[in-house]
Amino acid sequence: MEIHTDVICPFCGTLCDDIEVHVENGRVMEALNACKLGNAKFMSMNKKNRHIVPMVRGEDGFTETTIEDAVERVARMLVDAKKPLLYGWATTECEAQSVGIELAEEVGGVIDSCASVCHGPSVLAIQDVGFPSVTLGEVKNRADLDIYWGSNPMHAHPRHMSRYSRYPRGYFRERGQQDRTVIVIDVRRTDTAGIADKFLQVSPGDDYELVNAFRTLLNGGDIPDEVAGIAKKDIASALELMKTCQFGMLFFGVGLTMSPGKHRNIDNAISLVVDLNKYTKFNLIPMRGHYNVTGFSEVLTWQSGFPFGVDYTRGYPQYNPGETTSVELLSRGEVDAVFVVGSDPAANFPKKAVEHLAKIPSAVIEPHETPTTYLCDLNIPSAIAGIEVEGTAYRMDNVPIRMRKIMDAPAGLYSDREILEMILLKVREIKNGA
Amino acid sequence: MKEIILKVISQPTVGLEAENIAPKVFACKSSMEIAGLPIYEGNRERRLGDFFDVSGEAGEAEAETRIVIEGDVRLTKRIGQGMRAGEIHIKGSAGMHLGSKMRGGKVTVEGDCEAFCFQEMRGGVVHIKGNAGNYLGSATRGNWRGMRGGTITVDGNAGSEIATFMKGGKIHVKGDCASFAGVHMNKGFIVIDGRAERRIGAEMIGGTIVANEVEAMLAGFKPVETVKAPEIESEKFTGNYKKYSGDHADSRAKGTVWVKIQ
Numbered sequence: 001m002e003i004h005t006d007v008i009c010p011f012c013g014t015l016c017d018d019i020e021v022h023v024e025n026g027r028v029m030e031a032l033n034a035c036k037l038g039n040a041k042f043m044s045m046n047k048k049n050r051h052i053v054p055m056v057r058g059e060d061g062f063t064e065t066t067i068e069d070a071v072e073r074v075a076r077m078l079v080d081a082k083k084p085l086l087y088g089w090a091t092t093e094c095e096a097q098s099v100g101i102e103l104a105e106e107v108g109g110v111i112d113s114c115a116s117v118c119h120g121p122s123v124l125a126i127q128d129v130g131f132p133s134v135t136l137g138e139v140k141n142r143a144d145l146d147i148y149w150g151s152n153p154m155h156a157h158p159r160h161m162s163r164y165s166r167y168p169r170g171y172f173r174e175r176g177q178q179d180r181t182v183i184v185i186d187v188r189r190t191d192t193a194g195i196a197d198k199f200l201q202v203s204p205g206d207d208y209e210l211v212n213a214f215r216t217l218l219n220g221g222d223i224p225d226e227v228a229g230i231a232k233k234d235i236a237s238a239l240e241l242m243k244t245c246q247f248g249m250l251f252f253g254v255g256l257t258m259s260p261g262k263h264r265n266i267d268n269a270i271s272l273v274v275d276l277n278k279y280t281k282f283n284l285i286p287m288r289g290h291y292n293v294t295g296f297s298e299v300l301t302w303q304s305g306f307p308f309g310v311d312y313t314r315g316y317p318q319y320n321p322g323e324t325t326s327v328e329l330l331s332r333g334e335v336d337a338v339f340v341v342g343s344d345p346a347a348n349f350p351k352k353a354v355e356h357l358a359k360i361p362s363a364v365i366e367p368h369e370t371p372t373t374y375l376c377d378l379n380i381p382s383a384i385a386g387i388e389v390e391g392t393a394y395r396m397d398n399v400p401i402r403m404r405k406i407m408d409a410p411a412g413l414y415s416d417r418e419i420l421e422m423i424l425l426k427v428r429e430i431k432n433g434a
Numbered sequence: 435m436k437e438i439i440l441k442v443i444s445q446p447t448v449g450l451e452a453e454n455i456a457p458k459v460f461a462c463k464s465s466m467e468i469a470g471l472p473i474y475e476g477n478r479e480r481r482l483g484d485f486f487d488v489s490g491e492a493g494e495a496e497a498e499t500r501i502v503i504e505g506d507v508r509l510t511k512r513i514g515q516g517m518r519a520g521e522i523h524i525k526g527s528a529g530m531h532l533g534s535k536m537r538g539g540k541v542t543v544e545g546d547c548e549a550f551c552f553q554e555m556r557g558g559v560v561h562i563k564g565n566a567g568n569y570l571g572s573a574t575r576g577n578w579r580g581m582r583g584g585t586i587t588v589d590g591n592a593g594s595e596i597a598t599f600m601k602g603g604k605i606h607v608k609g610d611c612a613s614f615a616g617v618h619m620n621k622g623f624i625v626i627d628g629r630a631e632r633r634i635g636a637e638m639i640g641g642t643i644v645a646n647e648v649e650a651m652l653a654g655f656k657p658v659e660t661v662k663a664p665e666i667e668s669e670k671f672t673g674n675y676k677k678y679s680g681d682h683a684d685s686r687a688k689g690t691v692w693v694k695i696q
């Protein structure tokens with residue numbers, strides 16, 4: 001039996017780096033330290049009937065094809081399109097993302113990640129008002145107040161609280177839990193709220209009003225007796241905890257980024273954090289979902305200057321979320337081909353966007369069977385990044401972590417990066433008149 | 435003033451980018467030359483004449499050139515981008531980024547305009563006879579300096595986040611306005627004759643907004659006084675108005691919102 005220690009869990013944005021995986025005869029026997037979600041990801045490696053060969057849709061359903069043929073089809077689809085969309089990227093390694101961005105530029109397409117449907121608003125707000133952030137290591141060692149707003153880590157990032165916020169002992173927080181206070185702000189009493197010291201139940205869609213009330217009180221103003229369904233005294237006492245802590249953290253999730261106001265909620269929340277720094281040290285970290293959605297923003301920013309929703313149709317990068325982002329492009333019918341890498345838009349996008357996706361030529365690189373692999377005209381299975389392929393991923397606090405390879409992919413499977421490189425090569429060949 | 439007429443032949447589904455449809459570019463050109471100007475259909479460079487029938491005559495200078503567009507150009511973006519003089523008259527609905535960074539001249543739209551029109555405008559006169567989309571007269575992404583001058587009149591309704599980071603000029607919406615009108619506003623003047631959705635003037639630190647009716651005011655707005663028939667920014671208003679200062683979520687708040695008392 002091989003024992004791999006310090007394995008990185010390629011599932012959620014917490015990107016735990018302490019998993020111990022036991023492998024015997026190409027089967028995962030155990031994944032120690034991992035939470036339920038992470039464990040399920042490692043254990044899924046043992047599933048039978050994994051697709052090894054690319055499938056293409058013909059007159060009568062899907063038929064198998066070779067990788068060479070699949071690569072050529074994707075390349076032609078991209079070259080023929082006037083405005084192709086290259087979407088996904090959150091569950092693959094940075095090295096593959098980098099090739100994908102080069103491909104988008106080469107074919108004059110739009111490249112976008114799932115950030116546009118989760119934390120894109122956070123990025124927009126950061127661009128408007130700044131980003132007072134820290135790393136999770138600092139949180140563990142220093143934070144004595146953690147706020148989770150619109151985020152339920154108990155279910156979405158199960159080890160976040162045990163590794164960084166609620167429970168661990170840190171350098172300045174020797175007593176662990178006793179040295180820390182947790183506030184949860186959400187529309188319902190979540191399981192995370194169950195282990196918090198204070199819970200504020202905000203009426204749905206009124207997050208912006210609540211941030212505004214916090215800031216107004218903080219700036220010495222007065223507020224009505226009730227704002228966003230919460231009594232003034234509760235708002236004031238939560239604010240007092242924020243002002244008097246030594247090192248405060250605001251973790252926010254899609255409950256805040258996707259509730260009405262979107263990026264404006266975050267913009268105002270960031271300003272609240274900035275204002276709190278007049279009293280104490282306060283910071284924020286977005287609770288990024290997929291394990292490498294942060295990495296994509298990083299890589300795209302190095303290569304294009306912008307973090308998501310970049311339109312290369314004119315040969316240079318243009319960025320305008322709302323115009324150059326996937327859901328809007330698909331809903332308006334503005335793109336004429338879609339290439340998905342490591343994502344499942346068919347399951348997550350609004351109906352109108354999926355309807356357009358179903359109408360136009362499409363292809364997907366994806367190790368598993370998903371609604372998207374059935375919807376697309378062509379699917380290419382790939383090796384699983386972070387388990388069968390090594391590579392870099394960025395944790396939610398923008399710390400890069402090298403993911404390790406712990407087992408070989410079944411023969412005949414290539415990594416996302418290798419497949420993308422083949423497509424890029426083919427695209428160049430076609431464009432040069434081959 | 436001389437006139438060039440563009441008659442819409444077709445609008446491709448991926449849309450067009452047409453910053454070349456502008457008085458400055460057309461000035462001193464024959465209709466043949468104009469039909470040969472590049473226009474972008476996704477990643478393909480095409481000719482203006484592929485999508486529009488061009489007739490008429492352009493003026494000797496930007497200020498002498500009037501462009502009339504006959505038909506719907508909802509899918510054509512960037513018309514009149516950066517214009518400084520001259521005129522554009524669209525006898526249909528207009529696409530995104532119409533008149534962005536405009537500094538002068540006149541634009542009239544008979545129909546609606548899509549989102550992101552007249553961003554960071556600095557001067558000129560605009561009249562939208564239909565409805566306007568989101569982000570009308572706002573700042574571009576990441577910029578904290580929005581519209582600085584000129585006037586925009588919308589006969590219909592306007593979308594959300596109009597006039598973000600406004601620094602000057604005036605927007606008059608005769609209908610209703612979606613949420614976040616004048617968010618982060620700093621200077622300038624917005625008048626809404628209809629109803630404004632909640633979060634009007636959010637995070638404003640300066641400037642003036644007048645609304646006939648509001649869905650709700652944020653906690654950061656403080657009632658100051660009630661004034662009968664006030665004169666605001668040298669315009670007379672009839673009826674009683676409640677004056678608020680805000681948005682006191684921001685310590686620099688010096689903005690004013692006037693709401694009519696029904």
Ligand code: SF4
Pocket residue numbers: 009010011012013014015016033034035036037038039157158159160
């Ligand atoms: S918290 Fe996230 S990264 Fe950590 S083990 Fe669970 S799923 Fe994996």
